[in-house]
Amino acid sequence: xxxxxxxxxxxxxxxxxxxxxxxxxxxxxxxxxxxxxxxxxxxxxxxxxxxxxxxxxxxxxxxxxxxxxxxxxxxxxxxxxxxxxxxxxxxxxxxxxxxxxxxxxxxxxxxxxxxxxxxxxxxxxxxxxxxxxxxxxxxxxxxxxxxxxxxxxxxxxxxxxxxxxxxxxxxxxxxxxxxxxxxxxxxxxxxxxxxxxxxxxxxxxxxxxxxxxxxxxxxxxxxxxxxxxxxxxxxxxxxxxxxxxxxxxxxxxxxxxxxxxxxxxxxxxxxxxxxxx
Amino acid sequence: xxxxxxxxxxxxxxxxxxxxxxxxxxxxxxxxxxxxxxxxxxxxxxxxxxxxxxxxxxxxxxxxxxxxxxxxxxxxxxxxxxxxxxxxxxxxxxxxxxxxxxxxxxxxxxxxxxxxxxxxxxxxxxxxxxxxxxxxxxxxxxxxxxxxxxxxxxxxxxxxxxxxxxxxxxxxxxxxxxxxxxxxxxxxxxxxxxxxxxxxxxxxxxxxxxxxxxxxx
Numbered sequence: 001x002x003x004x005x006x007x008x009x010x011x012x013x014x015x016x017x018x019x020x021x022x023x024x025x026x027x028x029x030x031x032x033x034x035x036x037x038x039x040x041x042x043x044x045x046x047x048x049x050x051x052x053x054x055x056x057x058x059x060x061x062x063x064x065x066x067x068x069x070x071x072x073x074x075x076x077x078x079x080x081x082x083x084x085x086x087x088x089x090x091x092x093x094x095x096x097x098x099x100x101x102x103x104x105x106x107x108x109x110x111x112x113x114x115x116x117x118x119x120x121x122x123x124x125x126x127x128x129x130x131x132x133x134x135x136x137x138x139x140x141x142x143x144x145x146x147x148x149x150x151x152x153x154x155x156x157x158x159x160x161x162x163x164x165x166x167x168x169x170x171x172x173x174x175x176x177x178x179x180x181x182x183x184x185x186x187x188x189x190x191x192x193x194x195x196x197x198x199x200x201x202x203x204x205x206x207x208x209x210x211x212x213x214x215x216x217x218x219x220x221x222x223x224x225x226x227x228x229x230x231x232x233x234x235x236x237x238x239x240x241x242x243x244x245x246x247x248x249x250x251x252x253x254x255x256x257x258x259x260x261x262x263x264x265x266x267x268x269x270x271x272x273x274x275x276x277x
Numbered sequence: 278x279x280x281x282x283x284x285x286x287x288x289x290x291x292x293x294x295x296x297x298x299x300x301x302x303x304x305x306x307x308x309x310x311x312x313x314x315x316x317x318x319x320x321x322x323x324x325x326x327x328x329x330x331x332x333x334x335x336x337x338x339x340x341x342x343x344x345x346x347x348x349x350x351x352x353x354x355x356x357x358x359x360x361x362x363x364x365x366x367x368x369x370x371x372x373x374x375x376x377x378x379x380x381x382x383x384x385x386x387x388x389x390x391x392x393x394x395x396x397x398x399x400x401x402x403x404x405x406x407x408x409x410x411x412x413x414x415x416x417x418x419x420x421x422x423x424x425x426x427x428x429x430x431x432x433x434x435x436x437x438x439x440x441x442x443x444x445x446x447x448x449x450x451x452x453x454x455x456x457x458x459x460x461x462x463x464x465x466x467x468x469x470x471x472x473x474x475x476x477x478x479x480x481x482x483x484x485x486x487x488x489x490x491x492x493x494x
């Protein structure tokens with residue numbers, strides 16, 4: 001069966017190509033006394049909900065590397081197609097690359113069908129890829145969008161199972177966010193109420209989960225329009241320093257002053273233009 | 278109080294479930310709960326549908342790893358649709374069960390999913406088949422499966438009669454599911470049932486608060 005979607009040829013099972021290289025690198029690193037860098041996890045709160053006119057996706061913006069914040073303002077809501085966006089939790093590289101691969105495959109598919117891509121198609125592609133890798137790709141995703149059949153929201157787990165639900169949360173802060181949703185969700189909400197609820201759910205994750213933090217990003221998807229609000233809410237502003245450690249001129253007394261001019265003459269001057277086309 | 282070990286050697290989302298199918302006079306009732314859990318601690322979905330239609334008069338119930346079960350049933354659905362087009366006749370229930378069995382047996386090292394297949398066909402009427410984890414295929418008049426089934430073996434053995442009427446069988450299935458959901462922590466939500474006869478398929482969904490209650494509730 002000929003297909004137009006080629007970014008990597010589908011072969012069964014896990015690809016072990018890099019294992020030998022990784023083992024060699026690890027041995028080399030251990031010889032000099034350091035270890036390999038740990039995979040950066042996004043330790044995250046992401047959520048999505050379906051409201052009257054469409055879908056709202058929300059995410060925090062902290063990326064952690066162990067117990068240190070690696071990125072204070074990373075973007076966890078990824079573009080899949082003009083009408084479909086996807087939040088990613090888990091290993092940062094996995095969510096980034098998986099969404100990019102599916103995004104480009106979906107664009108080729110849309111060119112082939114001549115239609116706007118459907119959320120169910122993106123869901124199928126993602127789940128089939130994640131299932132093929134049997135959970136070794138650590139990507140937990142919240143996929144949302146509006147297509148010809150209306151608004152849709154899916155949660156996709158790293159092993160390849162999916163759920164189609166009206167509201168979903170994922171990531172280490174998912175329990176805190178789900179508590180907010182379970183309390184206040186109603187079907188067919190208005191946009192402002194829905195945005196406030198998503199903001200509150202992410203805020204619950206940010207303030208109650210150590211792995212989530214910084215700001216709140218929102219993505220409102222309706223038929224024909226996408227509002228990518230980054231940041232929607234700067235929940236954690238960096239404080240302003242109240243003191244100044246600069247010393248004023250004259251604090252240290254000057255005893256003597258000696259000025260020696262250096263007579264330098266220009267010997268050679270060359271100009272090299274850079275090709276900036 | 279002994280610690281109840283979570284049965285989850287299943288990685289990722291598990292359906293940790295109660296599923297059953299029973300034949301009655303003229304048809305078959307197949308049903309399940311609707312809970313999906315992670316590690317026996319977090320309910321990831323309260324409303325998943327574990328009764329999946331693989332053909333017009335053939336349904337199957339899934340148990341085990343949700344990812345594996347979804348992948349296998351999607352493949353089985355495709356195979357059956359293709360098979361029925363080739364044969365120019367609706368597929369037999371045993372064909373559906375065999376397709377699932379082949380997938381489970383050939384990939385037994387990688388998969389962790391079990392199925393109950395139930396349906397009606399012209400050759401043998403109402404049938405129930407169970408495909409277990411390793412790929413064994415067995416026909417039984419009534420079968421129960423999933424982690425919650427352990428709590429209702431006694432009830433099923435005592436109360437099941439082979440030639441019940443449709444309503445009696447439906448009530449029996451509802452009672453069995455309620456009892457299991459009441460005792461098993463990874464089963465719960467709503468009861469999804471389907472009644473399959475020669476005439477057609479009827480879906481019955483009973484929300485948690487309308488389930489039959491017993492003396493201690």
